[in-house]
Amino acid sequence: MRGKDVRLDKVAIRFGGTTAVQPTDLAIEAGEFFSILGPSGCGKTTLLRTISGFIEPSDGRVLIGGEDMAGKGPNERPTALIFQNLALFPLMSVAENVAFGLEARGVRKRQRLARAEELLALVALEGYGGKMPSDLSGGQRQRVAIARALAVEPSVLLLDEPLSALDLKLRQHMRAELRAIQKRVGITFIYITHDQGEALTMSDRVAVMSRGRIEQVASADSIYADPATPFVSTFVGEQNVFPGTVVSANANEAVVETPVGKVSGRPKGALAPGAPVLVMVRPERLALDGRRENSFPARLAERHLEGASVNLVFEAKERRILAVVPNGPAARDLPEEMTLSFGRSDAMVYPEGPLANG
Amino acid sequence: MSAASTESRGAQLVLNIYVGLFVLYLFLPLAVMSAAAFNAYDYPSVTQWQGFTLKWFVALAHDQRLLQGLWNSLLVALGVIVVSIPAGLCGALILTRLQAKTGTALYSVLVSPVLTPGIILGISSLIFWRRFGVPGGLFVAVMAQSSFIASYAMLLFLARLQRQDRTQEEAALDLGAGHFMVFRRITLPFLAPTAFTAAVVAFLQSFENYNTTVFAIGGEWTLVTEIASRLRFGLSPVINVVGVIFVALTVAAAVTYVLLNSRKKQA
Amino acid sequence: MGSLARAYGRPLAALIIGITVLWILALIVVPLGAMVEQSLWWKESAGETSLTIDRLYNDIATLQLDRDSATDTEKQAALDAEIVAKQAQATELEASEKNPRKIYGLANFTRMSELHIYIFVRTIFYALLVTLLALVVCYPLAYAVALASGPRKTVVLTVALIVPYAINELLRVYAWLMILDYRGVINGVLGWLGVVDLDNRGWIPFLENPSAVFVAMIYTYVLFMVFPMVNTLETLDRNQIEAARDLGATSWRIHRRVIIPHAKPGIAVGCIMTFMLSAGSYSVPQIMTRGQGGDWFSQLVYRQFYESNNWNMGSAYAVSLLVVCTLFILLMMRLFGVGLRDIAK
Numbered sequence: 019m020r021g022k023d024v025r026l027d028k029v030a031i032r033f034g035g036t037t038a039v040q041p042t043d044l045a046i047e048a049g050e051f052f053s054i055l056g057p058s059g060c061g062k063t064t065l066l067r068t069i070s071g072f073i074e075p076s077d078g079r080v081l082i083g084g085e086d087m088a089g090k091g092p093n094e095r096p097t098a099l100i101f102q103n104l105a106l107f108p109l110m111s112v113a114e115n116v117a118f119g120l121e122a123r124g125v126r127k128r129q130r131l132a133r134a135e136e137l138l139a140l141v142a143l144e145g146y147g148g149k150m151p152s153d154l155s156g157g158q159r160q161r162v163a164i165a166r167a168l169a170v171e172p173s174v175l176l177l178d179e180p181l182s183a184l185d186l187k188l189r190q191h192m193r194a195e196l197r198a199i200q201k202r203v204g205i206t207f208i209y210i211t212h213d214q215g216e217a218l219t220m221s222d223r224v225a226v227m228s229r230g231r232i233e234q235v236a237s238a239d240s241i242y243a244d245p246a247t248p249f250v251s252t253f254v255g256e257q258n259v260f261p262g263t264v265v266s267a268n269a270n271e272a273v274v275e276t277p278v279g280k281v282s283g284r285p286k287g288a289l290a291p292g293a294p295v296l297v298m299v300r301p302e303r304l305a306l307d308g309r310r311e312n313s314f315p316a317r318l319a320e321r322h323l324e325g326a327s328v329n330l331v332f333e334a335k336e337r338r339i340l341a342v343v344p345n346g347p348a349a350r351d352l353p354e355e356m357t358l359s360f361g362r363s364d365a366m367v368y369p370e371g372p373l374a375n376g
Numbered sequence: 377m378s379a380a381s382t383e384s385r386g387a388q389l390v391l392n393i394y395v396g397l398f399v400l401y402l403f404l405p406l407a408v409m410s411a412a413a414f415n416a417y418d419y420p421s422v423t424q425w426q427g428f429t430l431k432w433f434v435a436l437a438h439d440q441r442l443l444q445g446l447w448n449s450l451l452v453a454l455g456v457i458v459v460s461i462p463a464g465l466c467g468a469l470i471l472t473r474l475q476a477k478t479g480t481a482l483y484s485v486l487v488s489p490v491l492t493p494g495i496i497l498g499i500s501s502l503i504f505w506r507r508f509g510v511p512g513g514l515f516v517a518v519m520a521q522s523s524f525i526a527s528y529a530m531l532l533f534l535a536r537l538q539r540q541d542r543t544q545e546e547a548a549l550d551l552g553a554g555h556f557m558v559f560r561r562i563t564l565p566f567l568a569p570t571a572f573t574a575a576v577v578a579f580l581q582s583f584e585n586y587n588t589t590v591f592a593i594g595g596e597w598t599l600v601t602e603i604a605s606r607l608r609f610g611l612s613p614v615i616n617v618v619g620v621i622f623v624a625l626t627v628a629a630a631v632t633y634v635l636l637n638s639r640k641k642q643a
Numbered sequence: 644m645g646s647l648a649r650a651y652g653r654p655l656a657a658l659i660i661g662i663t664v665l666w667i668l669a670l671i672v673v674p675l676g677a678m679v680e681q682s683l684w685w686k687e688s689a690g691e692t693s694l695t696i697d698r699l700y701n702d703i704a705t706l707q708l709d710r711d712s713a714t715d716t717e718k719q720a721a722l723d724a725e726i727v728a729k730q731a732q733a734t735e736l737e738a739s740e741k742n743p744r745k746i747y748g749l750a751n752f753t754r755m756s757e758l759h760i761y762i763f764v765r766t767i768f769y770a771l772l773v774t775l776l777a778l779v780v781c782y783p784l785a786y787a788v789a790l791a792s793g794p795r796k797t798v799v800l801t802v803a804l805i806v807p808y809a810i811n812e813l814l815r816v817y818a819w820l821m822i823l824d825y826r827g828v829i830n831g832v833l834g835w836l837g838v839v840d841l842d843n844r845g846w847i848p849f850l851e852n853p854s855a856v857f858v859a860m861i862y863t864y865v866l867f868m869v870f871p872m873v874n875t876l877e878t879l880d881r882n883q884i885e886a887a888r889d890l891g892a893t894s895w896r897i898h899r900r901v902i903i904p905h906a907k908p909g910i911a912v913g914c915i916m917t918f919m920l921s922a923g924s925y926s927v928p929q930i931m932t933r934g935q936g937g938d939w940f941s942q943l944v945y946r947q948f949y950e951s952n953n954w955n956m957g958s959a960y961a962v963s964l965l966v967v968c969t970l971f972i973l974l975m976m977r978l979f980g981v982g983l984r985d986i987a988k
Contacts, residue, residue: 092550105547119551402807405818423831463666466659473646493923499961504674523670555652586926607930619814626809630802
């Protein structure tokens with residue numbers, strides 16, 4: 019099996035008057051584990067169904083392995099889709115399910131059942147071929163769906179939140195397993211999810227989507243450390259958000275007037291004095307002393323022990339501020355009135371824009 | 377929780393007696409009719425009892441017109457199944473894919489025969505087919521009955537299709553199956569149990585039908601129209617024998633159904 | 644239509660649409676249209692035409708006399724023209740006398756005799772009465788079945804209702820024929836008690852009274868009221884009743900405010916089915932009157948088709964019945980605030 023690259027060329031999708039996906043360019047490399055992360059209704063499933071051929075784009079082209087997919091139905095594309103509810107065929111045995119794609123290609127019964135057995139072995143389900151899907155557990159059904167999709171030797175495997183129905187433990191286990199299977203078969207995986215944990219742990223690269231638009235495409239690390247927009251910044255991980263106006267700015271530093279005083283940070287985008295901006299600081303970047311560049315007084319309101327870390331909720335100028343510190347002597351017996359600070363490189367200054375939580 | 381807890385004891389007692397009387401009201405006339413089948417008296421009666429006999433059963437076995445009627449009924453029922461199951465299936469398939477507004481209009485047209493008096497369906501079919509030179513008979517009876525039995529079949533298919541997981545068809549398509557294969561391997565197997573139920577319902581509806589058939593049947597006859605015309609002229613206990621057989625078959629079917637159901641629940 | 648093609652492909656979608664269209668056209672719409680069309684015309688009767696022709700020839704003769712006695716040429720010419728016109732009209736009518744004309748109009752409806760109108764109205768009245776009585780009888784029954792305690796009791800009750808329901812309606816009517824017959828069960832019992840004298844034909848002629856049809860009809864169609872009501876009542880959450888009782892509502896108020904509103908769709912369906920079946924019933928009156936009485940409208944319709952051989956008049960009668968049934972359905976839907984989709988279980 020060989021992966022193929024997937025390229026979206028100004029793809030836009032409209033249903034009646036509403037635009038589900040804004041004109042989008044996207045290049046997914048062959049053999050990559052690529053995730054599309056976004057809240058429900060952001061258009062990610064629409065995008066996936068467009069790649070798989072259930073939806074024709076209103077504008078633009080979908081290219082798989084360099085070939086234009088226009089006019090090709092889902093049964094003519096080198097893709098296989100794993101549905102959110104898996105969509106196993108309940109009236110067929112597990113082996114028949116896995117062999118279905120081969121049956122559609124006219125492979126003889128003996129051969130296709132033999133191949134189904136191999137694929138079941140690949141997903142660690144040897145000997146389950148004779149069972150019915152209803153006899154299997156959630157995780158086993160998951161693997162049958164994967165085997166069924168792999169049976170048609172797709173170049174691109176599309177996964178539509180397939181883990182969302184599983185419980186937490188199994189979900190974590192299946193993440194690792196999916197990643198391992200992808201490494202083994204080497205084809206392109208495009209994974210849709212609203213769960214940032216899934217996207218960050220499994221993927222080579224992640225696209226974050228909001229309101230029909232891709233906000234950022236980057237590796238999991240840079241998505242977290244260097245989010246491109248206020249939306250990505252607040253959708254992936256926690257942020258403390260300080261609204262303010264620019265006092266002065268150059269390419270490396272922006273000084274902003276905020277409710278907690280004047281602060282400086284890294285500018286994300288062109289900023290002019292007087293422009294409304296959002297300053298974001300990750301909770302783990304807040305220090306419980308006044309030693310960094312930007313400091314302000316705060317009152318400790320709540321303390322939640324998480325185990326390895328402690329969540330501290332402060333109040334400053336009627337704003338709630340979250341700090342996460344490692345558990346230890348320094349996190350105990352804190353006074354009520356404190357001074358918090360963060361470094362210039364820990365703060366990112368964005369032009370005002372929509373946030374993830376409305 | 378039970379009805380007993382929602383009603384006072386006295387009210388519950390009254391309700392139970394009422395239900396008992398009603399069931400008695402339903403069954404007594406049938407018992408009278410059945411009993412007369414075994415009376416040796418020439419006229420169907422239970423009050424003039426002249427001794428137990430099975431001779432009316434023998435008479436039925438030699439009654440050529442009734443036997444021919446039975447055969448005709450079976451032919452018509454078969455025809456109705458052949459016409460109404462595909463029609464009902466196709467109607468249901470379209471309705472499940474239509475937008476609400478057009479869907480309601482089409483739905484109204486397709487269920488209207490169920491709400492139309494049977495004689496009207498018989499009459500309109502009779503008139504319609506005569507314009508093609510087809511006189512009343514078994515064929516017109518099949519068409520007249522199918523017009524409303526297809527609606528019943530459609531309602532059964534619709535109920536089933538509402539529980540269908542549409543992604544299965546999509547998954548099959550995505551795995552490379554052609555539309556025809558999707559229909560044959562996914563859609564039809566899913567609908568098969570309903571098709572069987574619909575066929576049984578269609579058979580029973582057709583076999584029992586009188587009001588529509590009597591207008592459409594012309595000079596031919598089915599078992600039921602023959603019974604009706606017998607009732608107009610000399611009454612004979614042979615009809616009671618037919619009644620006994622009907623009652624026995626129905627009770628047997630009901631008991632089997634209940635037993636099968638309770639076994640399924642235990643399993 | 645697009646989604647159908649996407650789901651099943653063009654050829655299959657075309658087949659599915661084709662079969663449905665065929666069903667609608669050949670089994671539903673066009674036959675109904677044919678019946679309505681048939682009700683809207685009649686063949687001009689030969690008797691009327693020849694009468695008109697005779698009258699025309701009389702007129703011509705009179706005009707001829709006038710013409711012969713007329714003196715001024717102007718008047719003669721006018722009369723000549725009139726004679727020629729009348730002659731042409733007569734010739735035309737003579738031709739159509741051999742091949743009567745189809746005339747469109749509402750006469751088939753307006754020419755209904757007073758007796759037939761009376762029977763029509765009575766049929767509708769009885770059908771309404773059957774519906775109302777069935778509703779009253781069935782409500783407590785449906786309530787008891789739907790809220791019966793224990794699955795066992797539910798099964799027993801359901802079977803007790805389904806068995807008589809499944810038995811052919813003719814046989815159910817026949818059972819009542821045996822009960823109400825001259826030498827039937829009731830007269831037999833009365834004779835045994837000495838109330839009537841069967842040997843001298845002193846029986847009570849139940850069958851000669853129109854209410855015999857009524858009694859049998861209730862028996863035959865009562866169960867069409869029960870099942871829709873049971874179906875909707877079964878979906879009622881019993882906690883609602885408990886809650887209402889807990890809040891101090893009387894039984895009457897619980898029925899009026901909780902149970903009946905919930906059962907509305909079932910009641911509407913039950914009423915529609917019962918009314919439609921009884922208003923259009925041919926089997927019950929036919930058997931109960933043994934083909935002698937003409938008490939029920941459906942029997943008039945049958946006679947127009949199979950005895951008078953007047954299909955136009957028969958169609959008009961059938962259309963009238965259809966109109967009343969449709970109005971009743973619309974009325975019930977409005978009254979109970981249910982849509983057509985609620986109606987089909």
